[in-house]
Amino acid sequence: MIGTAVPATAATLVVVLLLTSGGICRLAVDAREPFACDPKDERTRGFPFCRASSPIPERARDLVGWLTLQEKVKLLGNTAAAVPRLGIRGYEWWSEALHGVSNVGPGTQFGGDFPGATSFPQVITTAASFNASLWEAIGQVVSDEARAMYNGGMGGLTYWSPNINILRDPRWGRGQETPGEDPIVVGRYAASYVRGLQGSDGSGRLKVAACCKHFTAYDLDNWNGVDRFHFNARVSKQDMEDTFNVPFRMCVMEGKVASVMCSYNQVNGVPACADPNLLRKTVRGAWRLDGYVVSDCDSVGVFYDKQHYASTPQQAVADAIKAGLDLECGPFLATHSGEAVRGGLLNEAEVDGALLNTLTVQMRLGMFDGTPSAQPYGTLGPNDVCTPAHQELALEAAGQGIVLLKNQGPTLPLSPRRHRTVAVVGPNSDVTVTMIGNYAGVACGYTTPLQGIGKYTNTIHQQGCVDVACHDDKLFGAAIEAARGADVTVLVMGLDQSIEAEFKDRDSLLLPGRQQELVAKVAMASKGPTVLVLMSGGPVDISFAKNDPRVAAILWAGYPGQAGGAAIADILFGSTNPGGKLPMTWYPQDYLASVPMTVMDMRPTGSNLYPGRTYRFYQGPVVYPFGHGMSYTQFVHTIAAAPAAVAVPLDGRRPANATNSGRAVRVTHVRCARLSLGVQLDITNAGARDGAHTVLVYSTPPGGGGGSWVPQKQLVGFQKVQVAAGARERVQINIHVCKYLSVVDRLGVRRIPLGEHRLHIGDVKHSVSLQAERL
Template identity: 30%
Template sequence: MRKTKYLKILITLLIFTGIRSVKAQQYPFQDYKLPFEKRVDDLVSRLTLEEKVFQMLNSAPAIPRLKIPAYDWWNETLHGVARTPFKVTVFPQAIAMAATFDSDALFKMADYSALEGRAIYNKAVELGRTNERYLGLTYWTPNINIFRDPRWGRGQETYGEDPYLTATLGDAFVRGLQGDDPKYLKAAACAKHYAVHSGPEPLRHVFNADVSKFDLWDTYLPAFEKLVTQSKVAGVMCAYNAFQGQPCCASDLLMTDILRKQWNFTGYVTSDCWAIDDFYKNHKTHKDAAAASADAVFHGTDIDCGTEAYKALLTAVKNGIITEKDIDVSIKRLFMIRFRLGMFDPAAMVKYANTPITVLESDDHKAHSLKMARESMVLLRNEANTLPLKKGLKKIVVLGPNADNAIAVLGNYNGTPSKITTVLEGIKNKVGQNTQVVYEQAVSFTNDTLLNYLNLDQQLAIDGKPGFKAEYFKGQNLEGTPVFSQMESSLKHEWQEGQQMEGGLTANHFSARYSTNFKAAQTGNMTFELEGDDGYRLFINGKKVLDAWSRNRWGAQTYKLATVKDSTYNLVIEYWQGEGAAKIRFSGGTFMRTDFNALVKRHQDADAFVFVGGISPQLEGEEMKVDLPGFSGGDRTSIMLPQAQTALLKALKNSGKPVVFVMMTGSAIAIPWEAENIPAIVNAWYGGQSAGTAVADLLFGDYNPSGRLPVTFYKSDQDLANFNDYSMENRTYRYFKGKPLFGFGYGLSYTSFRYEGLTTPANIKSGKGTTLSVKITNTGKMQGDEVVQLYVTHSDSAIKTARKALKGFQRVNLAPGKSQLISFNLQPGDLTYIDENGQKKPLTGKISLSVGGSQPDETLKTSGNILSQTLNIN
């Protein structure tokens, strides 16, 4: 009886739910039983011209009459979900993940990132916040530009200098991010920046790249071709710069002939942000926004990011420059992506739509971040078995600008985790309380004179209360009545965009004023340091002394104030934040020059020095306002390690104690003196939230280093070609004619490996592939990973192609004394070359296949022998 009663209730509920569902489905596009194509056609047919145009902005508004929610297309997940107001897992920077040579690990990283992104988006839907940036499911990643020149500040976002490695890792990322559901995307990836784009940053809005057909198809396009034609990437971002006289987003060759016609790309294209404005403001190829926007749409650019240029499409249609049917093509592509993401279907139908917020920073995700950080680190030098260090040392001195730098390990385009482990923390955690770990910064990145920070708590007060009076305003101009005011003991804030603040204010387009009085403790000088993102200024006694109001980039400035003891100085700091993360920090102290000899003498009882230097995303990155020796506009003007760091390392070397140089960087650094004199050098990149743990694991032998360089480390600036020249002549390991300091694919281990028994056919037919196998044995005393690399070389001088080219790699883990047979399957496309007309042709004649732990002519002492075999292609 009870079962019958419950059954009747269930039937009633199902009928009622069905009636409600039918009523809700007013239009065919809302019927999830119909194919996406029919639903998209129906939806677009119901839009007005103005509604269509506004859907082509990255911040697409809601269409209430059709119950279409607002959606912002702009989101990032380069190495974990970026810029979101939620705490997330931050994996190593892209260039570091490339150093793992581990496509399976990168696939899993992308899968985990998509899960966290789904959880965030689901929460945004629940909160009605789908209109906010960095909460959507369309990620403008991966960056698969070729890192052709180490001076490019954004090279850290790429997978290195090699087209094969870039394409393979990019493919793994896209497949991991987009998922394997036959109907729905887990998230939508976007290959950028299409296609010939790699600096200089200060010129990117005006630069015109021009390369030969050979370089275009041999170097710049292979990764894009693979991701479009094989990985089925959902989106492509066209670059700022022009290509052969046309802006990339309106390039006949790139956008129409290659992307849409040859590759049959049916996904969406977004401009880089503000790139359409560049048509008429910087490239001067178009007279106004209407002409620029129409031409971009003609060439298949569906979204105008970061600006309002596409609103001029209304004028373009009115004036007959473009038709509404032309706009329909783009609109249909955009809504197709949103339908494929399940945005218009019941959550119960989309397996990703119920991903809970609890997946953020899950144990599996954090463990994988640590795994990738470990695999990414490259042991460049280890003389006299300096590493691994013994855990029983009595005193370790840790030095350098990156030793306790939580900013550096996160790279750029990053999210914010709940916990970041710096190298200093990692070492302390590793050695425990029985080892004394002493920290001194000693140098900045470029200078041996540092600000000795003082505790100003007792010297700052206002209205009889210690600290700052803080006033927060809606909007960026400090206008109107403050949304809220409060006293703050110190000024050190960081916000993610959209983070909730007091009084209902969110960290997006807000401003603040901080007021206090400083009472000088002595007569002399006090240096105030102010840093922030986006803009700030400092007033002392009503006079403006620091002004970065239009800076729009993270950075620090200092002002030296002459003080009289017991005198009071009024300080007012004004700050605004626009889009993206926000930070403002205020401190004070006195500058002091580090005496290196005194430092060494002070620590003459040290068992080892660990110097953590290199560079930082504070110096290299996207269009930055940085002007320091060796750095300009986000790029580098020199690849040499800054002289101040070399000078300190020389002093440490003279101590006679073991010296370990842990180098953080997103690009190749020239360290000729260090490579000859410092016994142990580890390249640790920007290793993500667990970077410090990973470095400590390697330094003390709990992890056997196995990373490989995805870029060439040159000896000096003299090895570099003109930065503005996009020809690949004498660039990267494939065409460089000199001898590098450390070559592409280089990386040492704590154990050793031997290769034997290379087996491959002696002859194959032209246009066919082949297989080969090799036996690898761990001949050392420690378990470890080896990255097995396969290169193809040829000796036919009549064919212009790479001197040597990576065509396969595998990561294998072996215990001491153990062996494994490794097989490679070369596809027909791996045995081709590009002719002068940009056409792919099969190789013929004799070629050489080389297998080992490095390039064929750069044998490593820990990877042993390189095996090569000649193959005849008939």
């Protein structure tokens, strides 16, 4: 079990050895010629930018000095042109690695020695593990495989992943790509996964270059006639500061990501890729991005052609580069930047600045250091892709992310001795590619739910519906008969990319077509208990099944990756004790009637006509709440040690009236560096099974929960811990006061409320008083 306080399994130890042991034999790969600075090329030996021992900033400046304007502008698009006279090959910047090396971008292909790569669970499923060390371990494996494919001439080194937008609305088709609705969880995921991808040895060199996207307030694809290319997200300063920008700030400042991608949409009337306040002032200035800013594909053309923000193509590229854009996914910058310079709309020095940012990242990747096999990670090859350890980690990740929503009786786990025959029913019961979601590549192999269950007991298989659309009941009869003859029935239902995807937002939270009818009829006829397993990225209103006593248990599997069927079966039969928690709220269907996707406000209105969004602000009925998830054992929380009061040290240089009447203090007026609140928790496993438990620590600030602008509660800490049956483990949760106990006022100013903060850990509560102290 990958986790801070979780003992490593044998599979995990193998992964760690693969990642850290310099003595393991790897297959050397020389399939890729040097990108630049080929030691066999006499022309390049005298170029200062080829001296690997020189500081990278000096090398990058030297290289830019050799380039002509015509050569420079051809490097501004994702398909960067070669510069033959300088011995530099062309490069494709666009590759994807959302949850495994993907072939969605043109920079990566599968075939030959690389027929596939490890396909981990979709991000929303992995996020449900609430296990930051697992997130980083997955990133390490993905980057090993990415480097191997680069060395073999089949991939790039710049990966435009992860997607760290907030899952603000349950209908969003790309919600599956995100780590959920909580800004802190999403930011922690971003920083952890990026560290795994890029390497974190402190040298400044990069294993691969990650990219956090899509900046910012981007979470609508195509809803009710509004698409992402034309959408103007109207966002308050308050929501921008305490929701939408939080993950990106954490990704840049804590994860040290090498790239940020700006989004298609406008933010308060300005295209994100043309807004200097967002790109130059915030990302590069306040957050100190050490890397490059790239546009979403054709974004500059989009704000010219579709949004009509600029009067000419030349003005559009000038606006983008001046705002802080360094690279475009698409040809628009490369086509029109030269004209913009010659027309006086853009200085060549501004083009140079953009190139310095991209070339510096390429040099940090070792692309100007000669032969790939001589570089760090240069010996990774085909033997390092789809290894048994990597595939075991994919199985473990799926097991950690699957959430047990209901277990009446309890019905689960099943027993192969008592449940000798299982009816496996449903349109997702024997699927492969459905399990890996979108932005996926070619998996090493698949274990479907039917195959997974079949390893434990005998199965009777009926689809029940031709596909998830489930337009008719032609296959219902056979499914009902299978349920009548089996000891237990497992219905594997839900969604797929035909229902929720990029370009496709949902218009309903219900199961598609006649799926609900199939579940009800099969449950009614089943000889034994009925278990419902759901595959989906976004939440589904399954109130009917939650309230139906004939549906005895419910699992949410998300999109569980290549080993999803094995992970589902392991949980059904008790080989794995479920420990996942929902990373998003599951709303009832009628929530949609009062919440247009185009309204960005997180907080409810005073009239209650708009109920607000996410567990932090929404107070209405839910199907299942954020953080819900059951286990086959019982965990008991006890606070072993926690302070009753914490002094908040004010910066003595600030005027006495700077504390806002004493009710709250600006974070910028506080000495935050070591201001942390430590809570020691004892977690006791009071049941008969070993299990992994997710500790979720919430805080209700003063004034919270009363309908004000303060969150009713917010997650301030989480940790995964493995506890043996009957044992007790102590967990230390450190809560950074300025980061996690602060709130944002209506003007977008982050403040620490003074007074009583109530901490919630399960059913345990503890109050901490924060009081200002002038030094």
